Amino acid sequence: MSTLAEPVPQVQAPAEAAEEAQLTYRDAINAALDDEMSGDPAVLLIGEDIASDGGVFKTNAGLIEKYGPGRILNTPICENGFTGVALGMALMGMRPVVEFMFSDFLPTAGDQIVNQLPKYRFMSGGQCAVPVTIRSISGGTGRFGTQHSATGESWFMALPGLRVVTASSPGSAYALLRAAIRDNNPVLFHEHKGLYGRKGPVRRGSIAEVGKAETVRGGKDVTIVATLLMVERALKAADALVEDGIEAEVIDLRWVRPMDVSTVRASVERTGRLLVAEEQVHHGGWGASLISELTMGGVGWSAPPAAVSLPYDQPVPYSPPLEDALIPGADRIAEVARSVARH
Amino acid sequence: MTDRPDHIPWFRKMLEIRLFEEKVQELFMAGLIEGTTHLCQGQEAVPVGAVAAMHADDVLTNTYRGHGEALARGMDAEAAFAELMGRSSGCCGGVGGSMHLTDFSKGNVGANAIVGAGLPIALGCAMAFKLREEPRVALTFFGDGATNIGTFHESLNMAAVWKAPIVFVITNNLYGEYSPLRSTTPIEDLARRADPFGIPGVVVDGQDVDIVYDNTLSAIERARSGGGATLLEMKTYRYRGHSRADPAKYRPDGELEAWKARDPIDILGGRLASEGQLSAEEQQNLRKEVSAEIDAAADRAAAAPPPTFEEIQSYVYAG
Numbered sequence: 161m162s163t164l165a166e167p168v169p170q171v172q173a174p175a176e177a178a179e180e181a182q183l184t185y186r187d188a189i190n191a192a193l194d195d196e197m198s199g200d201p202a203v204l205l206i207g208e209d210i211a212s213d214g215g216v217f218k219t220n221a222g223l224i225e226k227y228g229p230g231r232i233l234n235t236p237i238c239e240n241g242f243t244g245v246a247l248g249m250a251l252m253g254m255r256p257v258v259e260f261m262f263s264d265f266l267p268t269a270g271d272q273i274v275n276q277l278p279k280y281r282f283m284s285g286g287q288c289a290v291p292v293t294i295r296s297i298s299g300g301t302g303r304f305g306t307q308h309s310a311t312g313e314s315w316f317m318a319l320p321g322l323r324v325v326t327a328s329s330p331g332s333a334y335a336l337l338r339a340a341i342r343d344n345n346p347v348l349f350h351e352h353k354g355l356y357g358r359k360g361p362v363r364r365g366s367i368a369e370v371g372k373a374e375t376v377r378g379g380k381d382v383t384i385v386a387t388l389l390m391v392e393r394a395l396k397a398a399d400a401l402v403e404d405g406i407e408a409e410v411i412d413l414r415w416v417r418p419m420d421v422s423t424v425r426a427s428v429e430r431t432g433r434l435l436v437a438e439e440q441v442h443h444g445g446w447g448a449s450l451i452s453e454l455t456m457g458g459v460g461w462s463a464p465p466a467a468v469s470l471p472y473d474q475p476v477p478y479s480p481p482l483e484d485a486l487i488p489g490a491d492r493i494a495e496v497a498r499s500v501a502r503h
Numbered sequence: 504m505t506d507r508p509d510h511i512p513w514f515r516k517m518l519e520i521r522l523f524e525e526k527v528q529e530l531f532m533a534g535l536i537e538g539t540t541h542l543c544q545g546q547e548a549v550p551v552g553a554v555a556a557m558h559a560d561d562v563l564t565n566t567y568r569g570h571g572e573a574l575a576r577g578m579d580a581e582a583a584f585a586e587l588m589g590r591s592s593g594c595c596g597g598v599g600g601s602m603h604l605t606d607f608s609k610g611n612v613g614a615n616a617i618v619g620a621g622l623p624i625a626l627g628c629a630m631a632f633k634l635r636e637e638p639r640v641a642l643t644f645f646g647d648g649a650t651n652i653g654t655f656h657e658s659l660n661m662a663a664v665w666k667a668p669i670v671f672v673i674t675n676n677l678y679g680e681y682s683p684l685r686s687t688t689p690i691e692d693l694a695r696r697a698d699p700f701g702i703p704g705v706v707v708d709g710q711d712v713d714i715v716y717d718n719t720l721s722a723i724e725r726a727r728s729g730g731g732a733t734l735l736e737m738k739t740y741r742y743r744g745h746s747r748a749d750p751a752k753y754r755p756d757g758e759l760e761a762w763k764a765r766d767p768i769d770i771l772g773g774r775l776a777s778e779g780q781l782s783a784e785e786q787q788n789l790r791k792e793v794s795a796e797i798d799a800a801a802d803r804a805a806a807a808p809p810p811t812f813e814e815i816q817s818y819v820y821a822g
Contacts, residue, residue: 204634230634236664241623241657248627248641251612252562254634256627271654275617276624282818285596287607289821321819344821 180363186356188330189219189295191364192337193257197227200255203341206233206246207259216261217297217356239265243272246292247280255291257341263298263312263350277346278321289344295337299389299439300476300487301354309476309483313350313387314445317417323347323370324416328391330360335368336414343370352388373420375427379407382501383427384493385450386437387413394437396490397497406501416446421453428454432462433500437493442469463503468496508555510775513712514786517547517768518793520571523580524743526797527570527587527601531747535805536587538747540601541568545742548767549674550575550644552715553737556723557642562610562628564621565644567602568674568741569614572644576609580797584804591810598815619652621645622671626658629669629726640668640726642719648679650693659734663700666731670722673734674709676741681753697734709737710767713774739767 183191196203205220211234214221224232235242239260246256260266266273273294280290300309317324323345327333333351340347376391377398386394391412398408409427413420428434434454436447451465468488477483524542531540543550550571557563557576565572573583578594586593587601594606602616612628615621625643632639649655650673662669673693677684685691697704703725707718715737722733740762744751775781781789 233630233634236657236660238653238657238661241626241654241661244620244623244654244658245627245630245661248564248612248624248629249631250627251607251624252628252631254631271617271620272623276615276620280613281821282815283595283599283603284605284607284613284818285594285598285815286818286821287595287605288612291821 183330183362185330185358188334188362192334196341203255204231205257210259239269243269250292258294260296262308263296264310278319291344292346293340295349297353298350299352305478306475311439326350326387328412331362334362335366339368371415371418373423374412376412377410379409381407382433383409383431384435385411390437393490397494400494434465436467438469442467466500516551520547522797542743543571546739548712549709549737552712553719556720561640562612563642564613564625567616573604580800581803584801590807592807597810619649619654622658629667642670644672647675659700662732663702668726669732671734673736680745694736702732704734709739710765
């Protein structure tokens with residue numbers, strides 16, 4: 161029984177060759193799940209509609225055939241219940257990966273996400289570890305309407321004990337998901353539904369560092385920090401800014417909690433200028449927290465920090481032209497970056 | 504009534520729980536315990552009888568009214584008192600308090616302060632056992648009030664669909680916090696709530712430790728042998744109010760007295776006396792002995808320091 165009290169040991173990274181393949185974001189997630197499941201029998205998937213036909217977003221294709229129903233536990237539609245089941249499994253030494261179809265469903269498991277997963281180890285006095293990963297599909301552009309289009313990446317960032325991470329590309333999705341599954345703490349893993357078809361390089365066997373942002377483009381004039389779909393759009397904006405003689409540095413924040421303030425700080429200390437690009441309202445989000453941390457830490461701003469976020473204080477509408485206008489595009493990121501750079 | 508375990512340790516454990524709870528009240532009045540407490544005097548047959556039917560490697564989750572299960576599973580009274588006093592020597596290092604007497608080394612894998620939250624967690628434990636083909640069972644203890652929350656229905660449904668090795672134990676003490684059950688729930692026998700899920704539901708006299716033990720053992724054996732989940736409704740009563748702040752004025756006259764006439768310790772004590780196992784005098788002596796142990800445990804607990812922030816930092820994230 162005493163072994164229950166020990167933190168679950170992390171499995172050593174397999175000595176896989178760092179072969180690079182071009183994979184879609186969807187296939188990168190599939191590969192990360194497959195590699196973790198094949199490397200560790202304690203890893204299993206749990207959630208609604210995850211077994212049949214590769215799951216709703218086809219990220220689990222082939223896994224039921226390979227691992228069987230004992231490792232892909234299809235559930236009734238009861239998020240709070242099956243998230244609690246995942247917690248219980250984790251206490252008994254398993255590493256469940258919970259699939260929430262849409263991020264919008266996360267609050268239906270509010271008790272487990274807010275009161276149980278992040279606090280369970282703490283209030284037991286460190287007697288247990290809670291290695292649960294919750295994957296959820298977030299973001300707009302899909303014409304899914306108000307209750308299927310939220311990013312939700314900032315909803316749970318005020319909870320000590322939890323980690324929150326976002327994946328912006330196939331390569332980061334693969335490496336971050338593997339890191340999330342291996343972490344001995346609960347991790348909310350946000351995928352973006354608009355990115356599933358994107359192709360990009362994936363280094364098979366790579367495992368990301370927890371809490372580390374990634375500088376995806378170097379530049380000296382302005383720092384743009386983004387997550388999820390906004391990373392791609394920030395990169396596109398940076399391309400456009402070259403014509404204006406502006407070199408933008410783009411940082412994929414990746415982890416909303418813990419937040420890598422120091423990587424951003426080092427960048428802003430060079431550029432003196434910051435723009436956060438968010439697919440959410442600015443108030444109460446990671447962008448506001450990041451600016452607060454930097455400001456309190458005494459960064460010398462050359463220009464006031466700026467945010468490109470949802471331009472209207474409202475949920476995501478269905479109407480396609482309005483949805484497109486609400487979610488920040490590369491043009492708007494470039495426009496605001498220009499004014500920040502020229503301030 | 505054959506092959507029954509020795510009753511005297513059960514009697515002793517029920518006394519220990521009763522006297523522990525009374526000491527908690529005393530320590531609260533003395534300012535050594537702060538915040539709130541949820542006591543279980545009157546319900547002792549439920550934790551003692553049910554836990555006696557468990558194997559050492561079975562697990563349980565329970566609730567903020569969980570001192571009984573913790574002690575029944577063998578938690579040291581000093582570690583429990585220290586936890587209630589917020590000392591570093593408490594079972595959870597002093598960060599949990601009265602509502603979280605958790606002890607993984609004893610298979611107590613979570614006393615929960617959120618109504619209904621422990622049910623799916625216990626089910627997850629049960630499913631881990633099932634998927635790994637381990638002959639282990641999970642029990643989850645919760646109150647009558649929890650049968651109205653979503654996780655109760657979600658958990659019974661999943662447990663039934665998966666034929667999980669779990670036993671759901673309702674401690675029906677007739678009140679969900681300050682509200683009488685009849686004002687919140689349209690049926691009297693909560694065991695009937697098993698019916699829609701196609702699992703057995705059993706009404707159990709929660710005042711008689713023998714009956715509690717027999718029914719829990721049957722449910723556990725059924726779960727262990729692959730038969731799936733059972734819902735047990737233990738009919739019992741809490742002598743105190745919901746929590747420290749509650750004088751329980753909402754109870755009708757005579758109700759408390761009627762239940763005290765069927766006190767679980769008296770029922771077992773009467774049986775032990777009539778069977779010649781433990782006379783009334785021996786029972787009194789045992790009570791004095793346990794009382795002295797409880798006092799000593801509380802004194803030792805009070806002598807320990809509170810934890811430091813350095814100590815509890817590692818409780819937030821696992822390495």
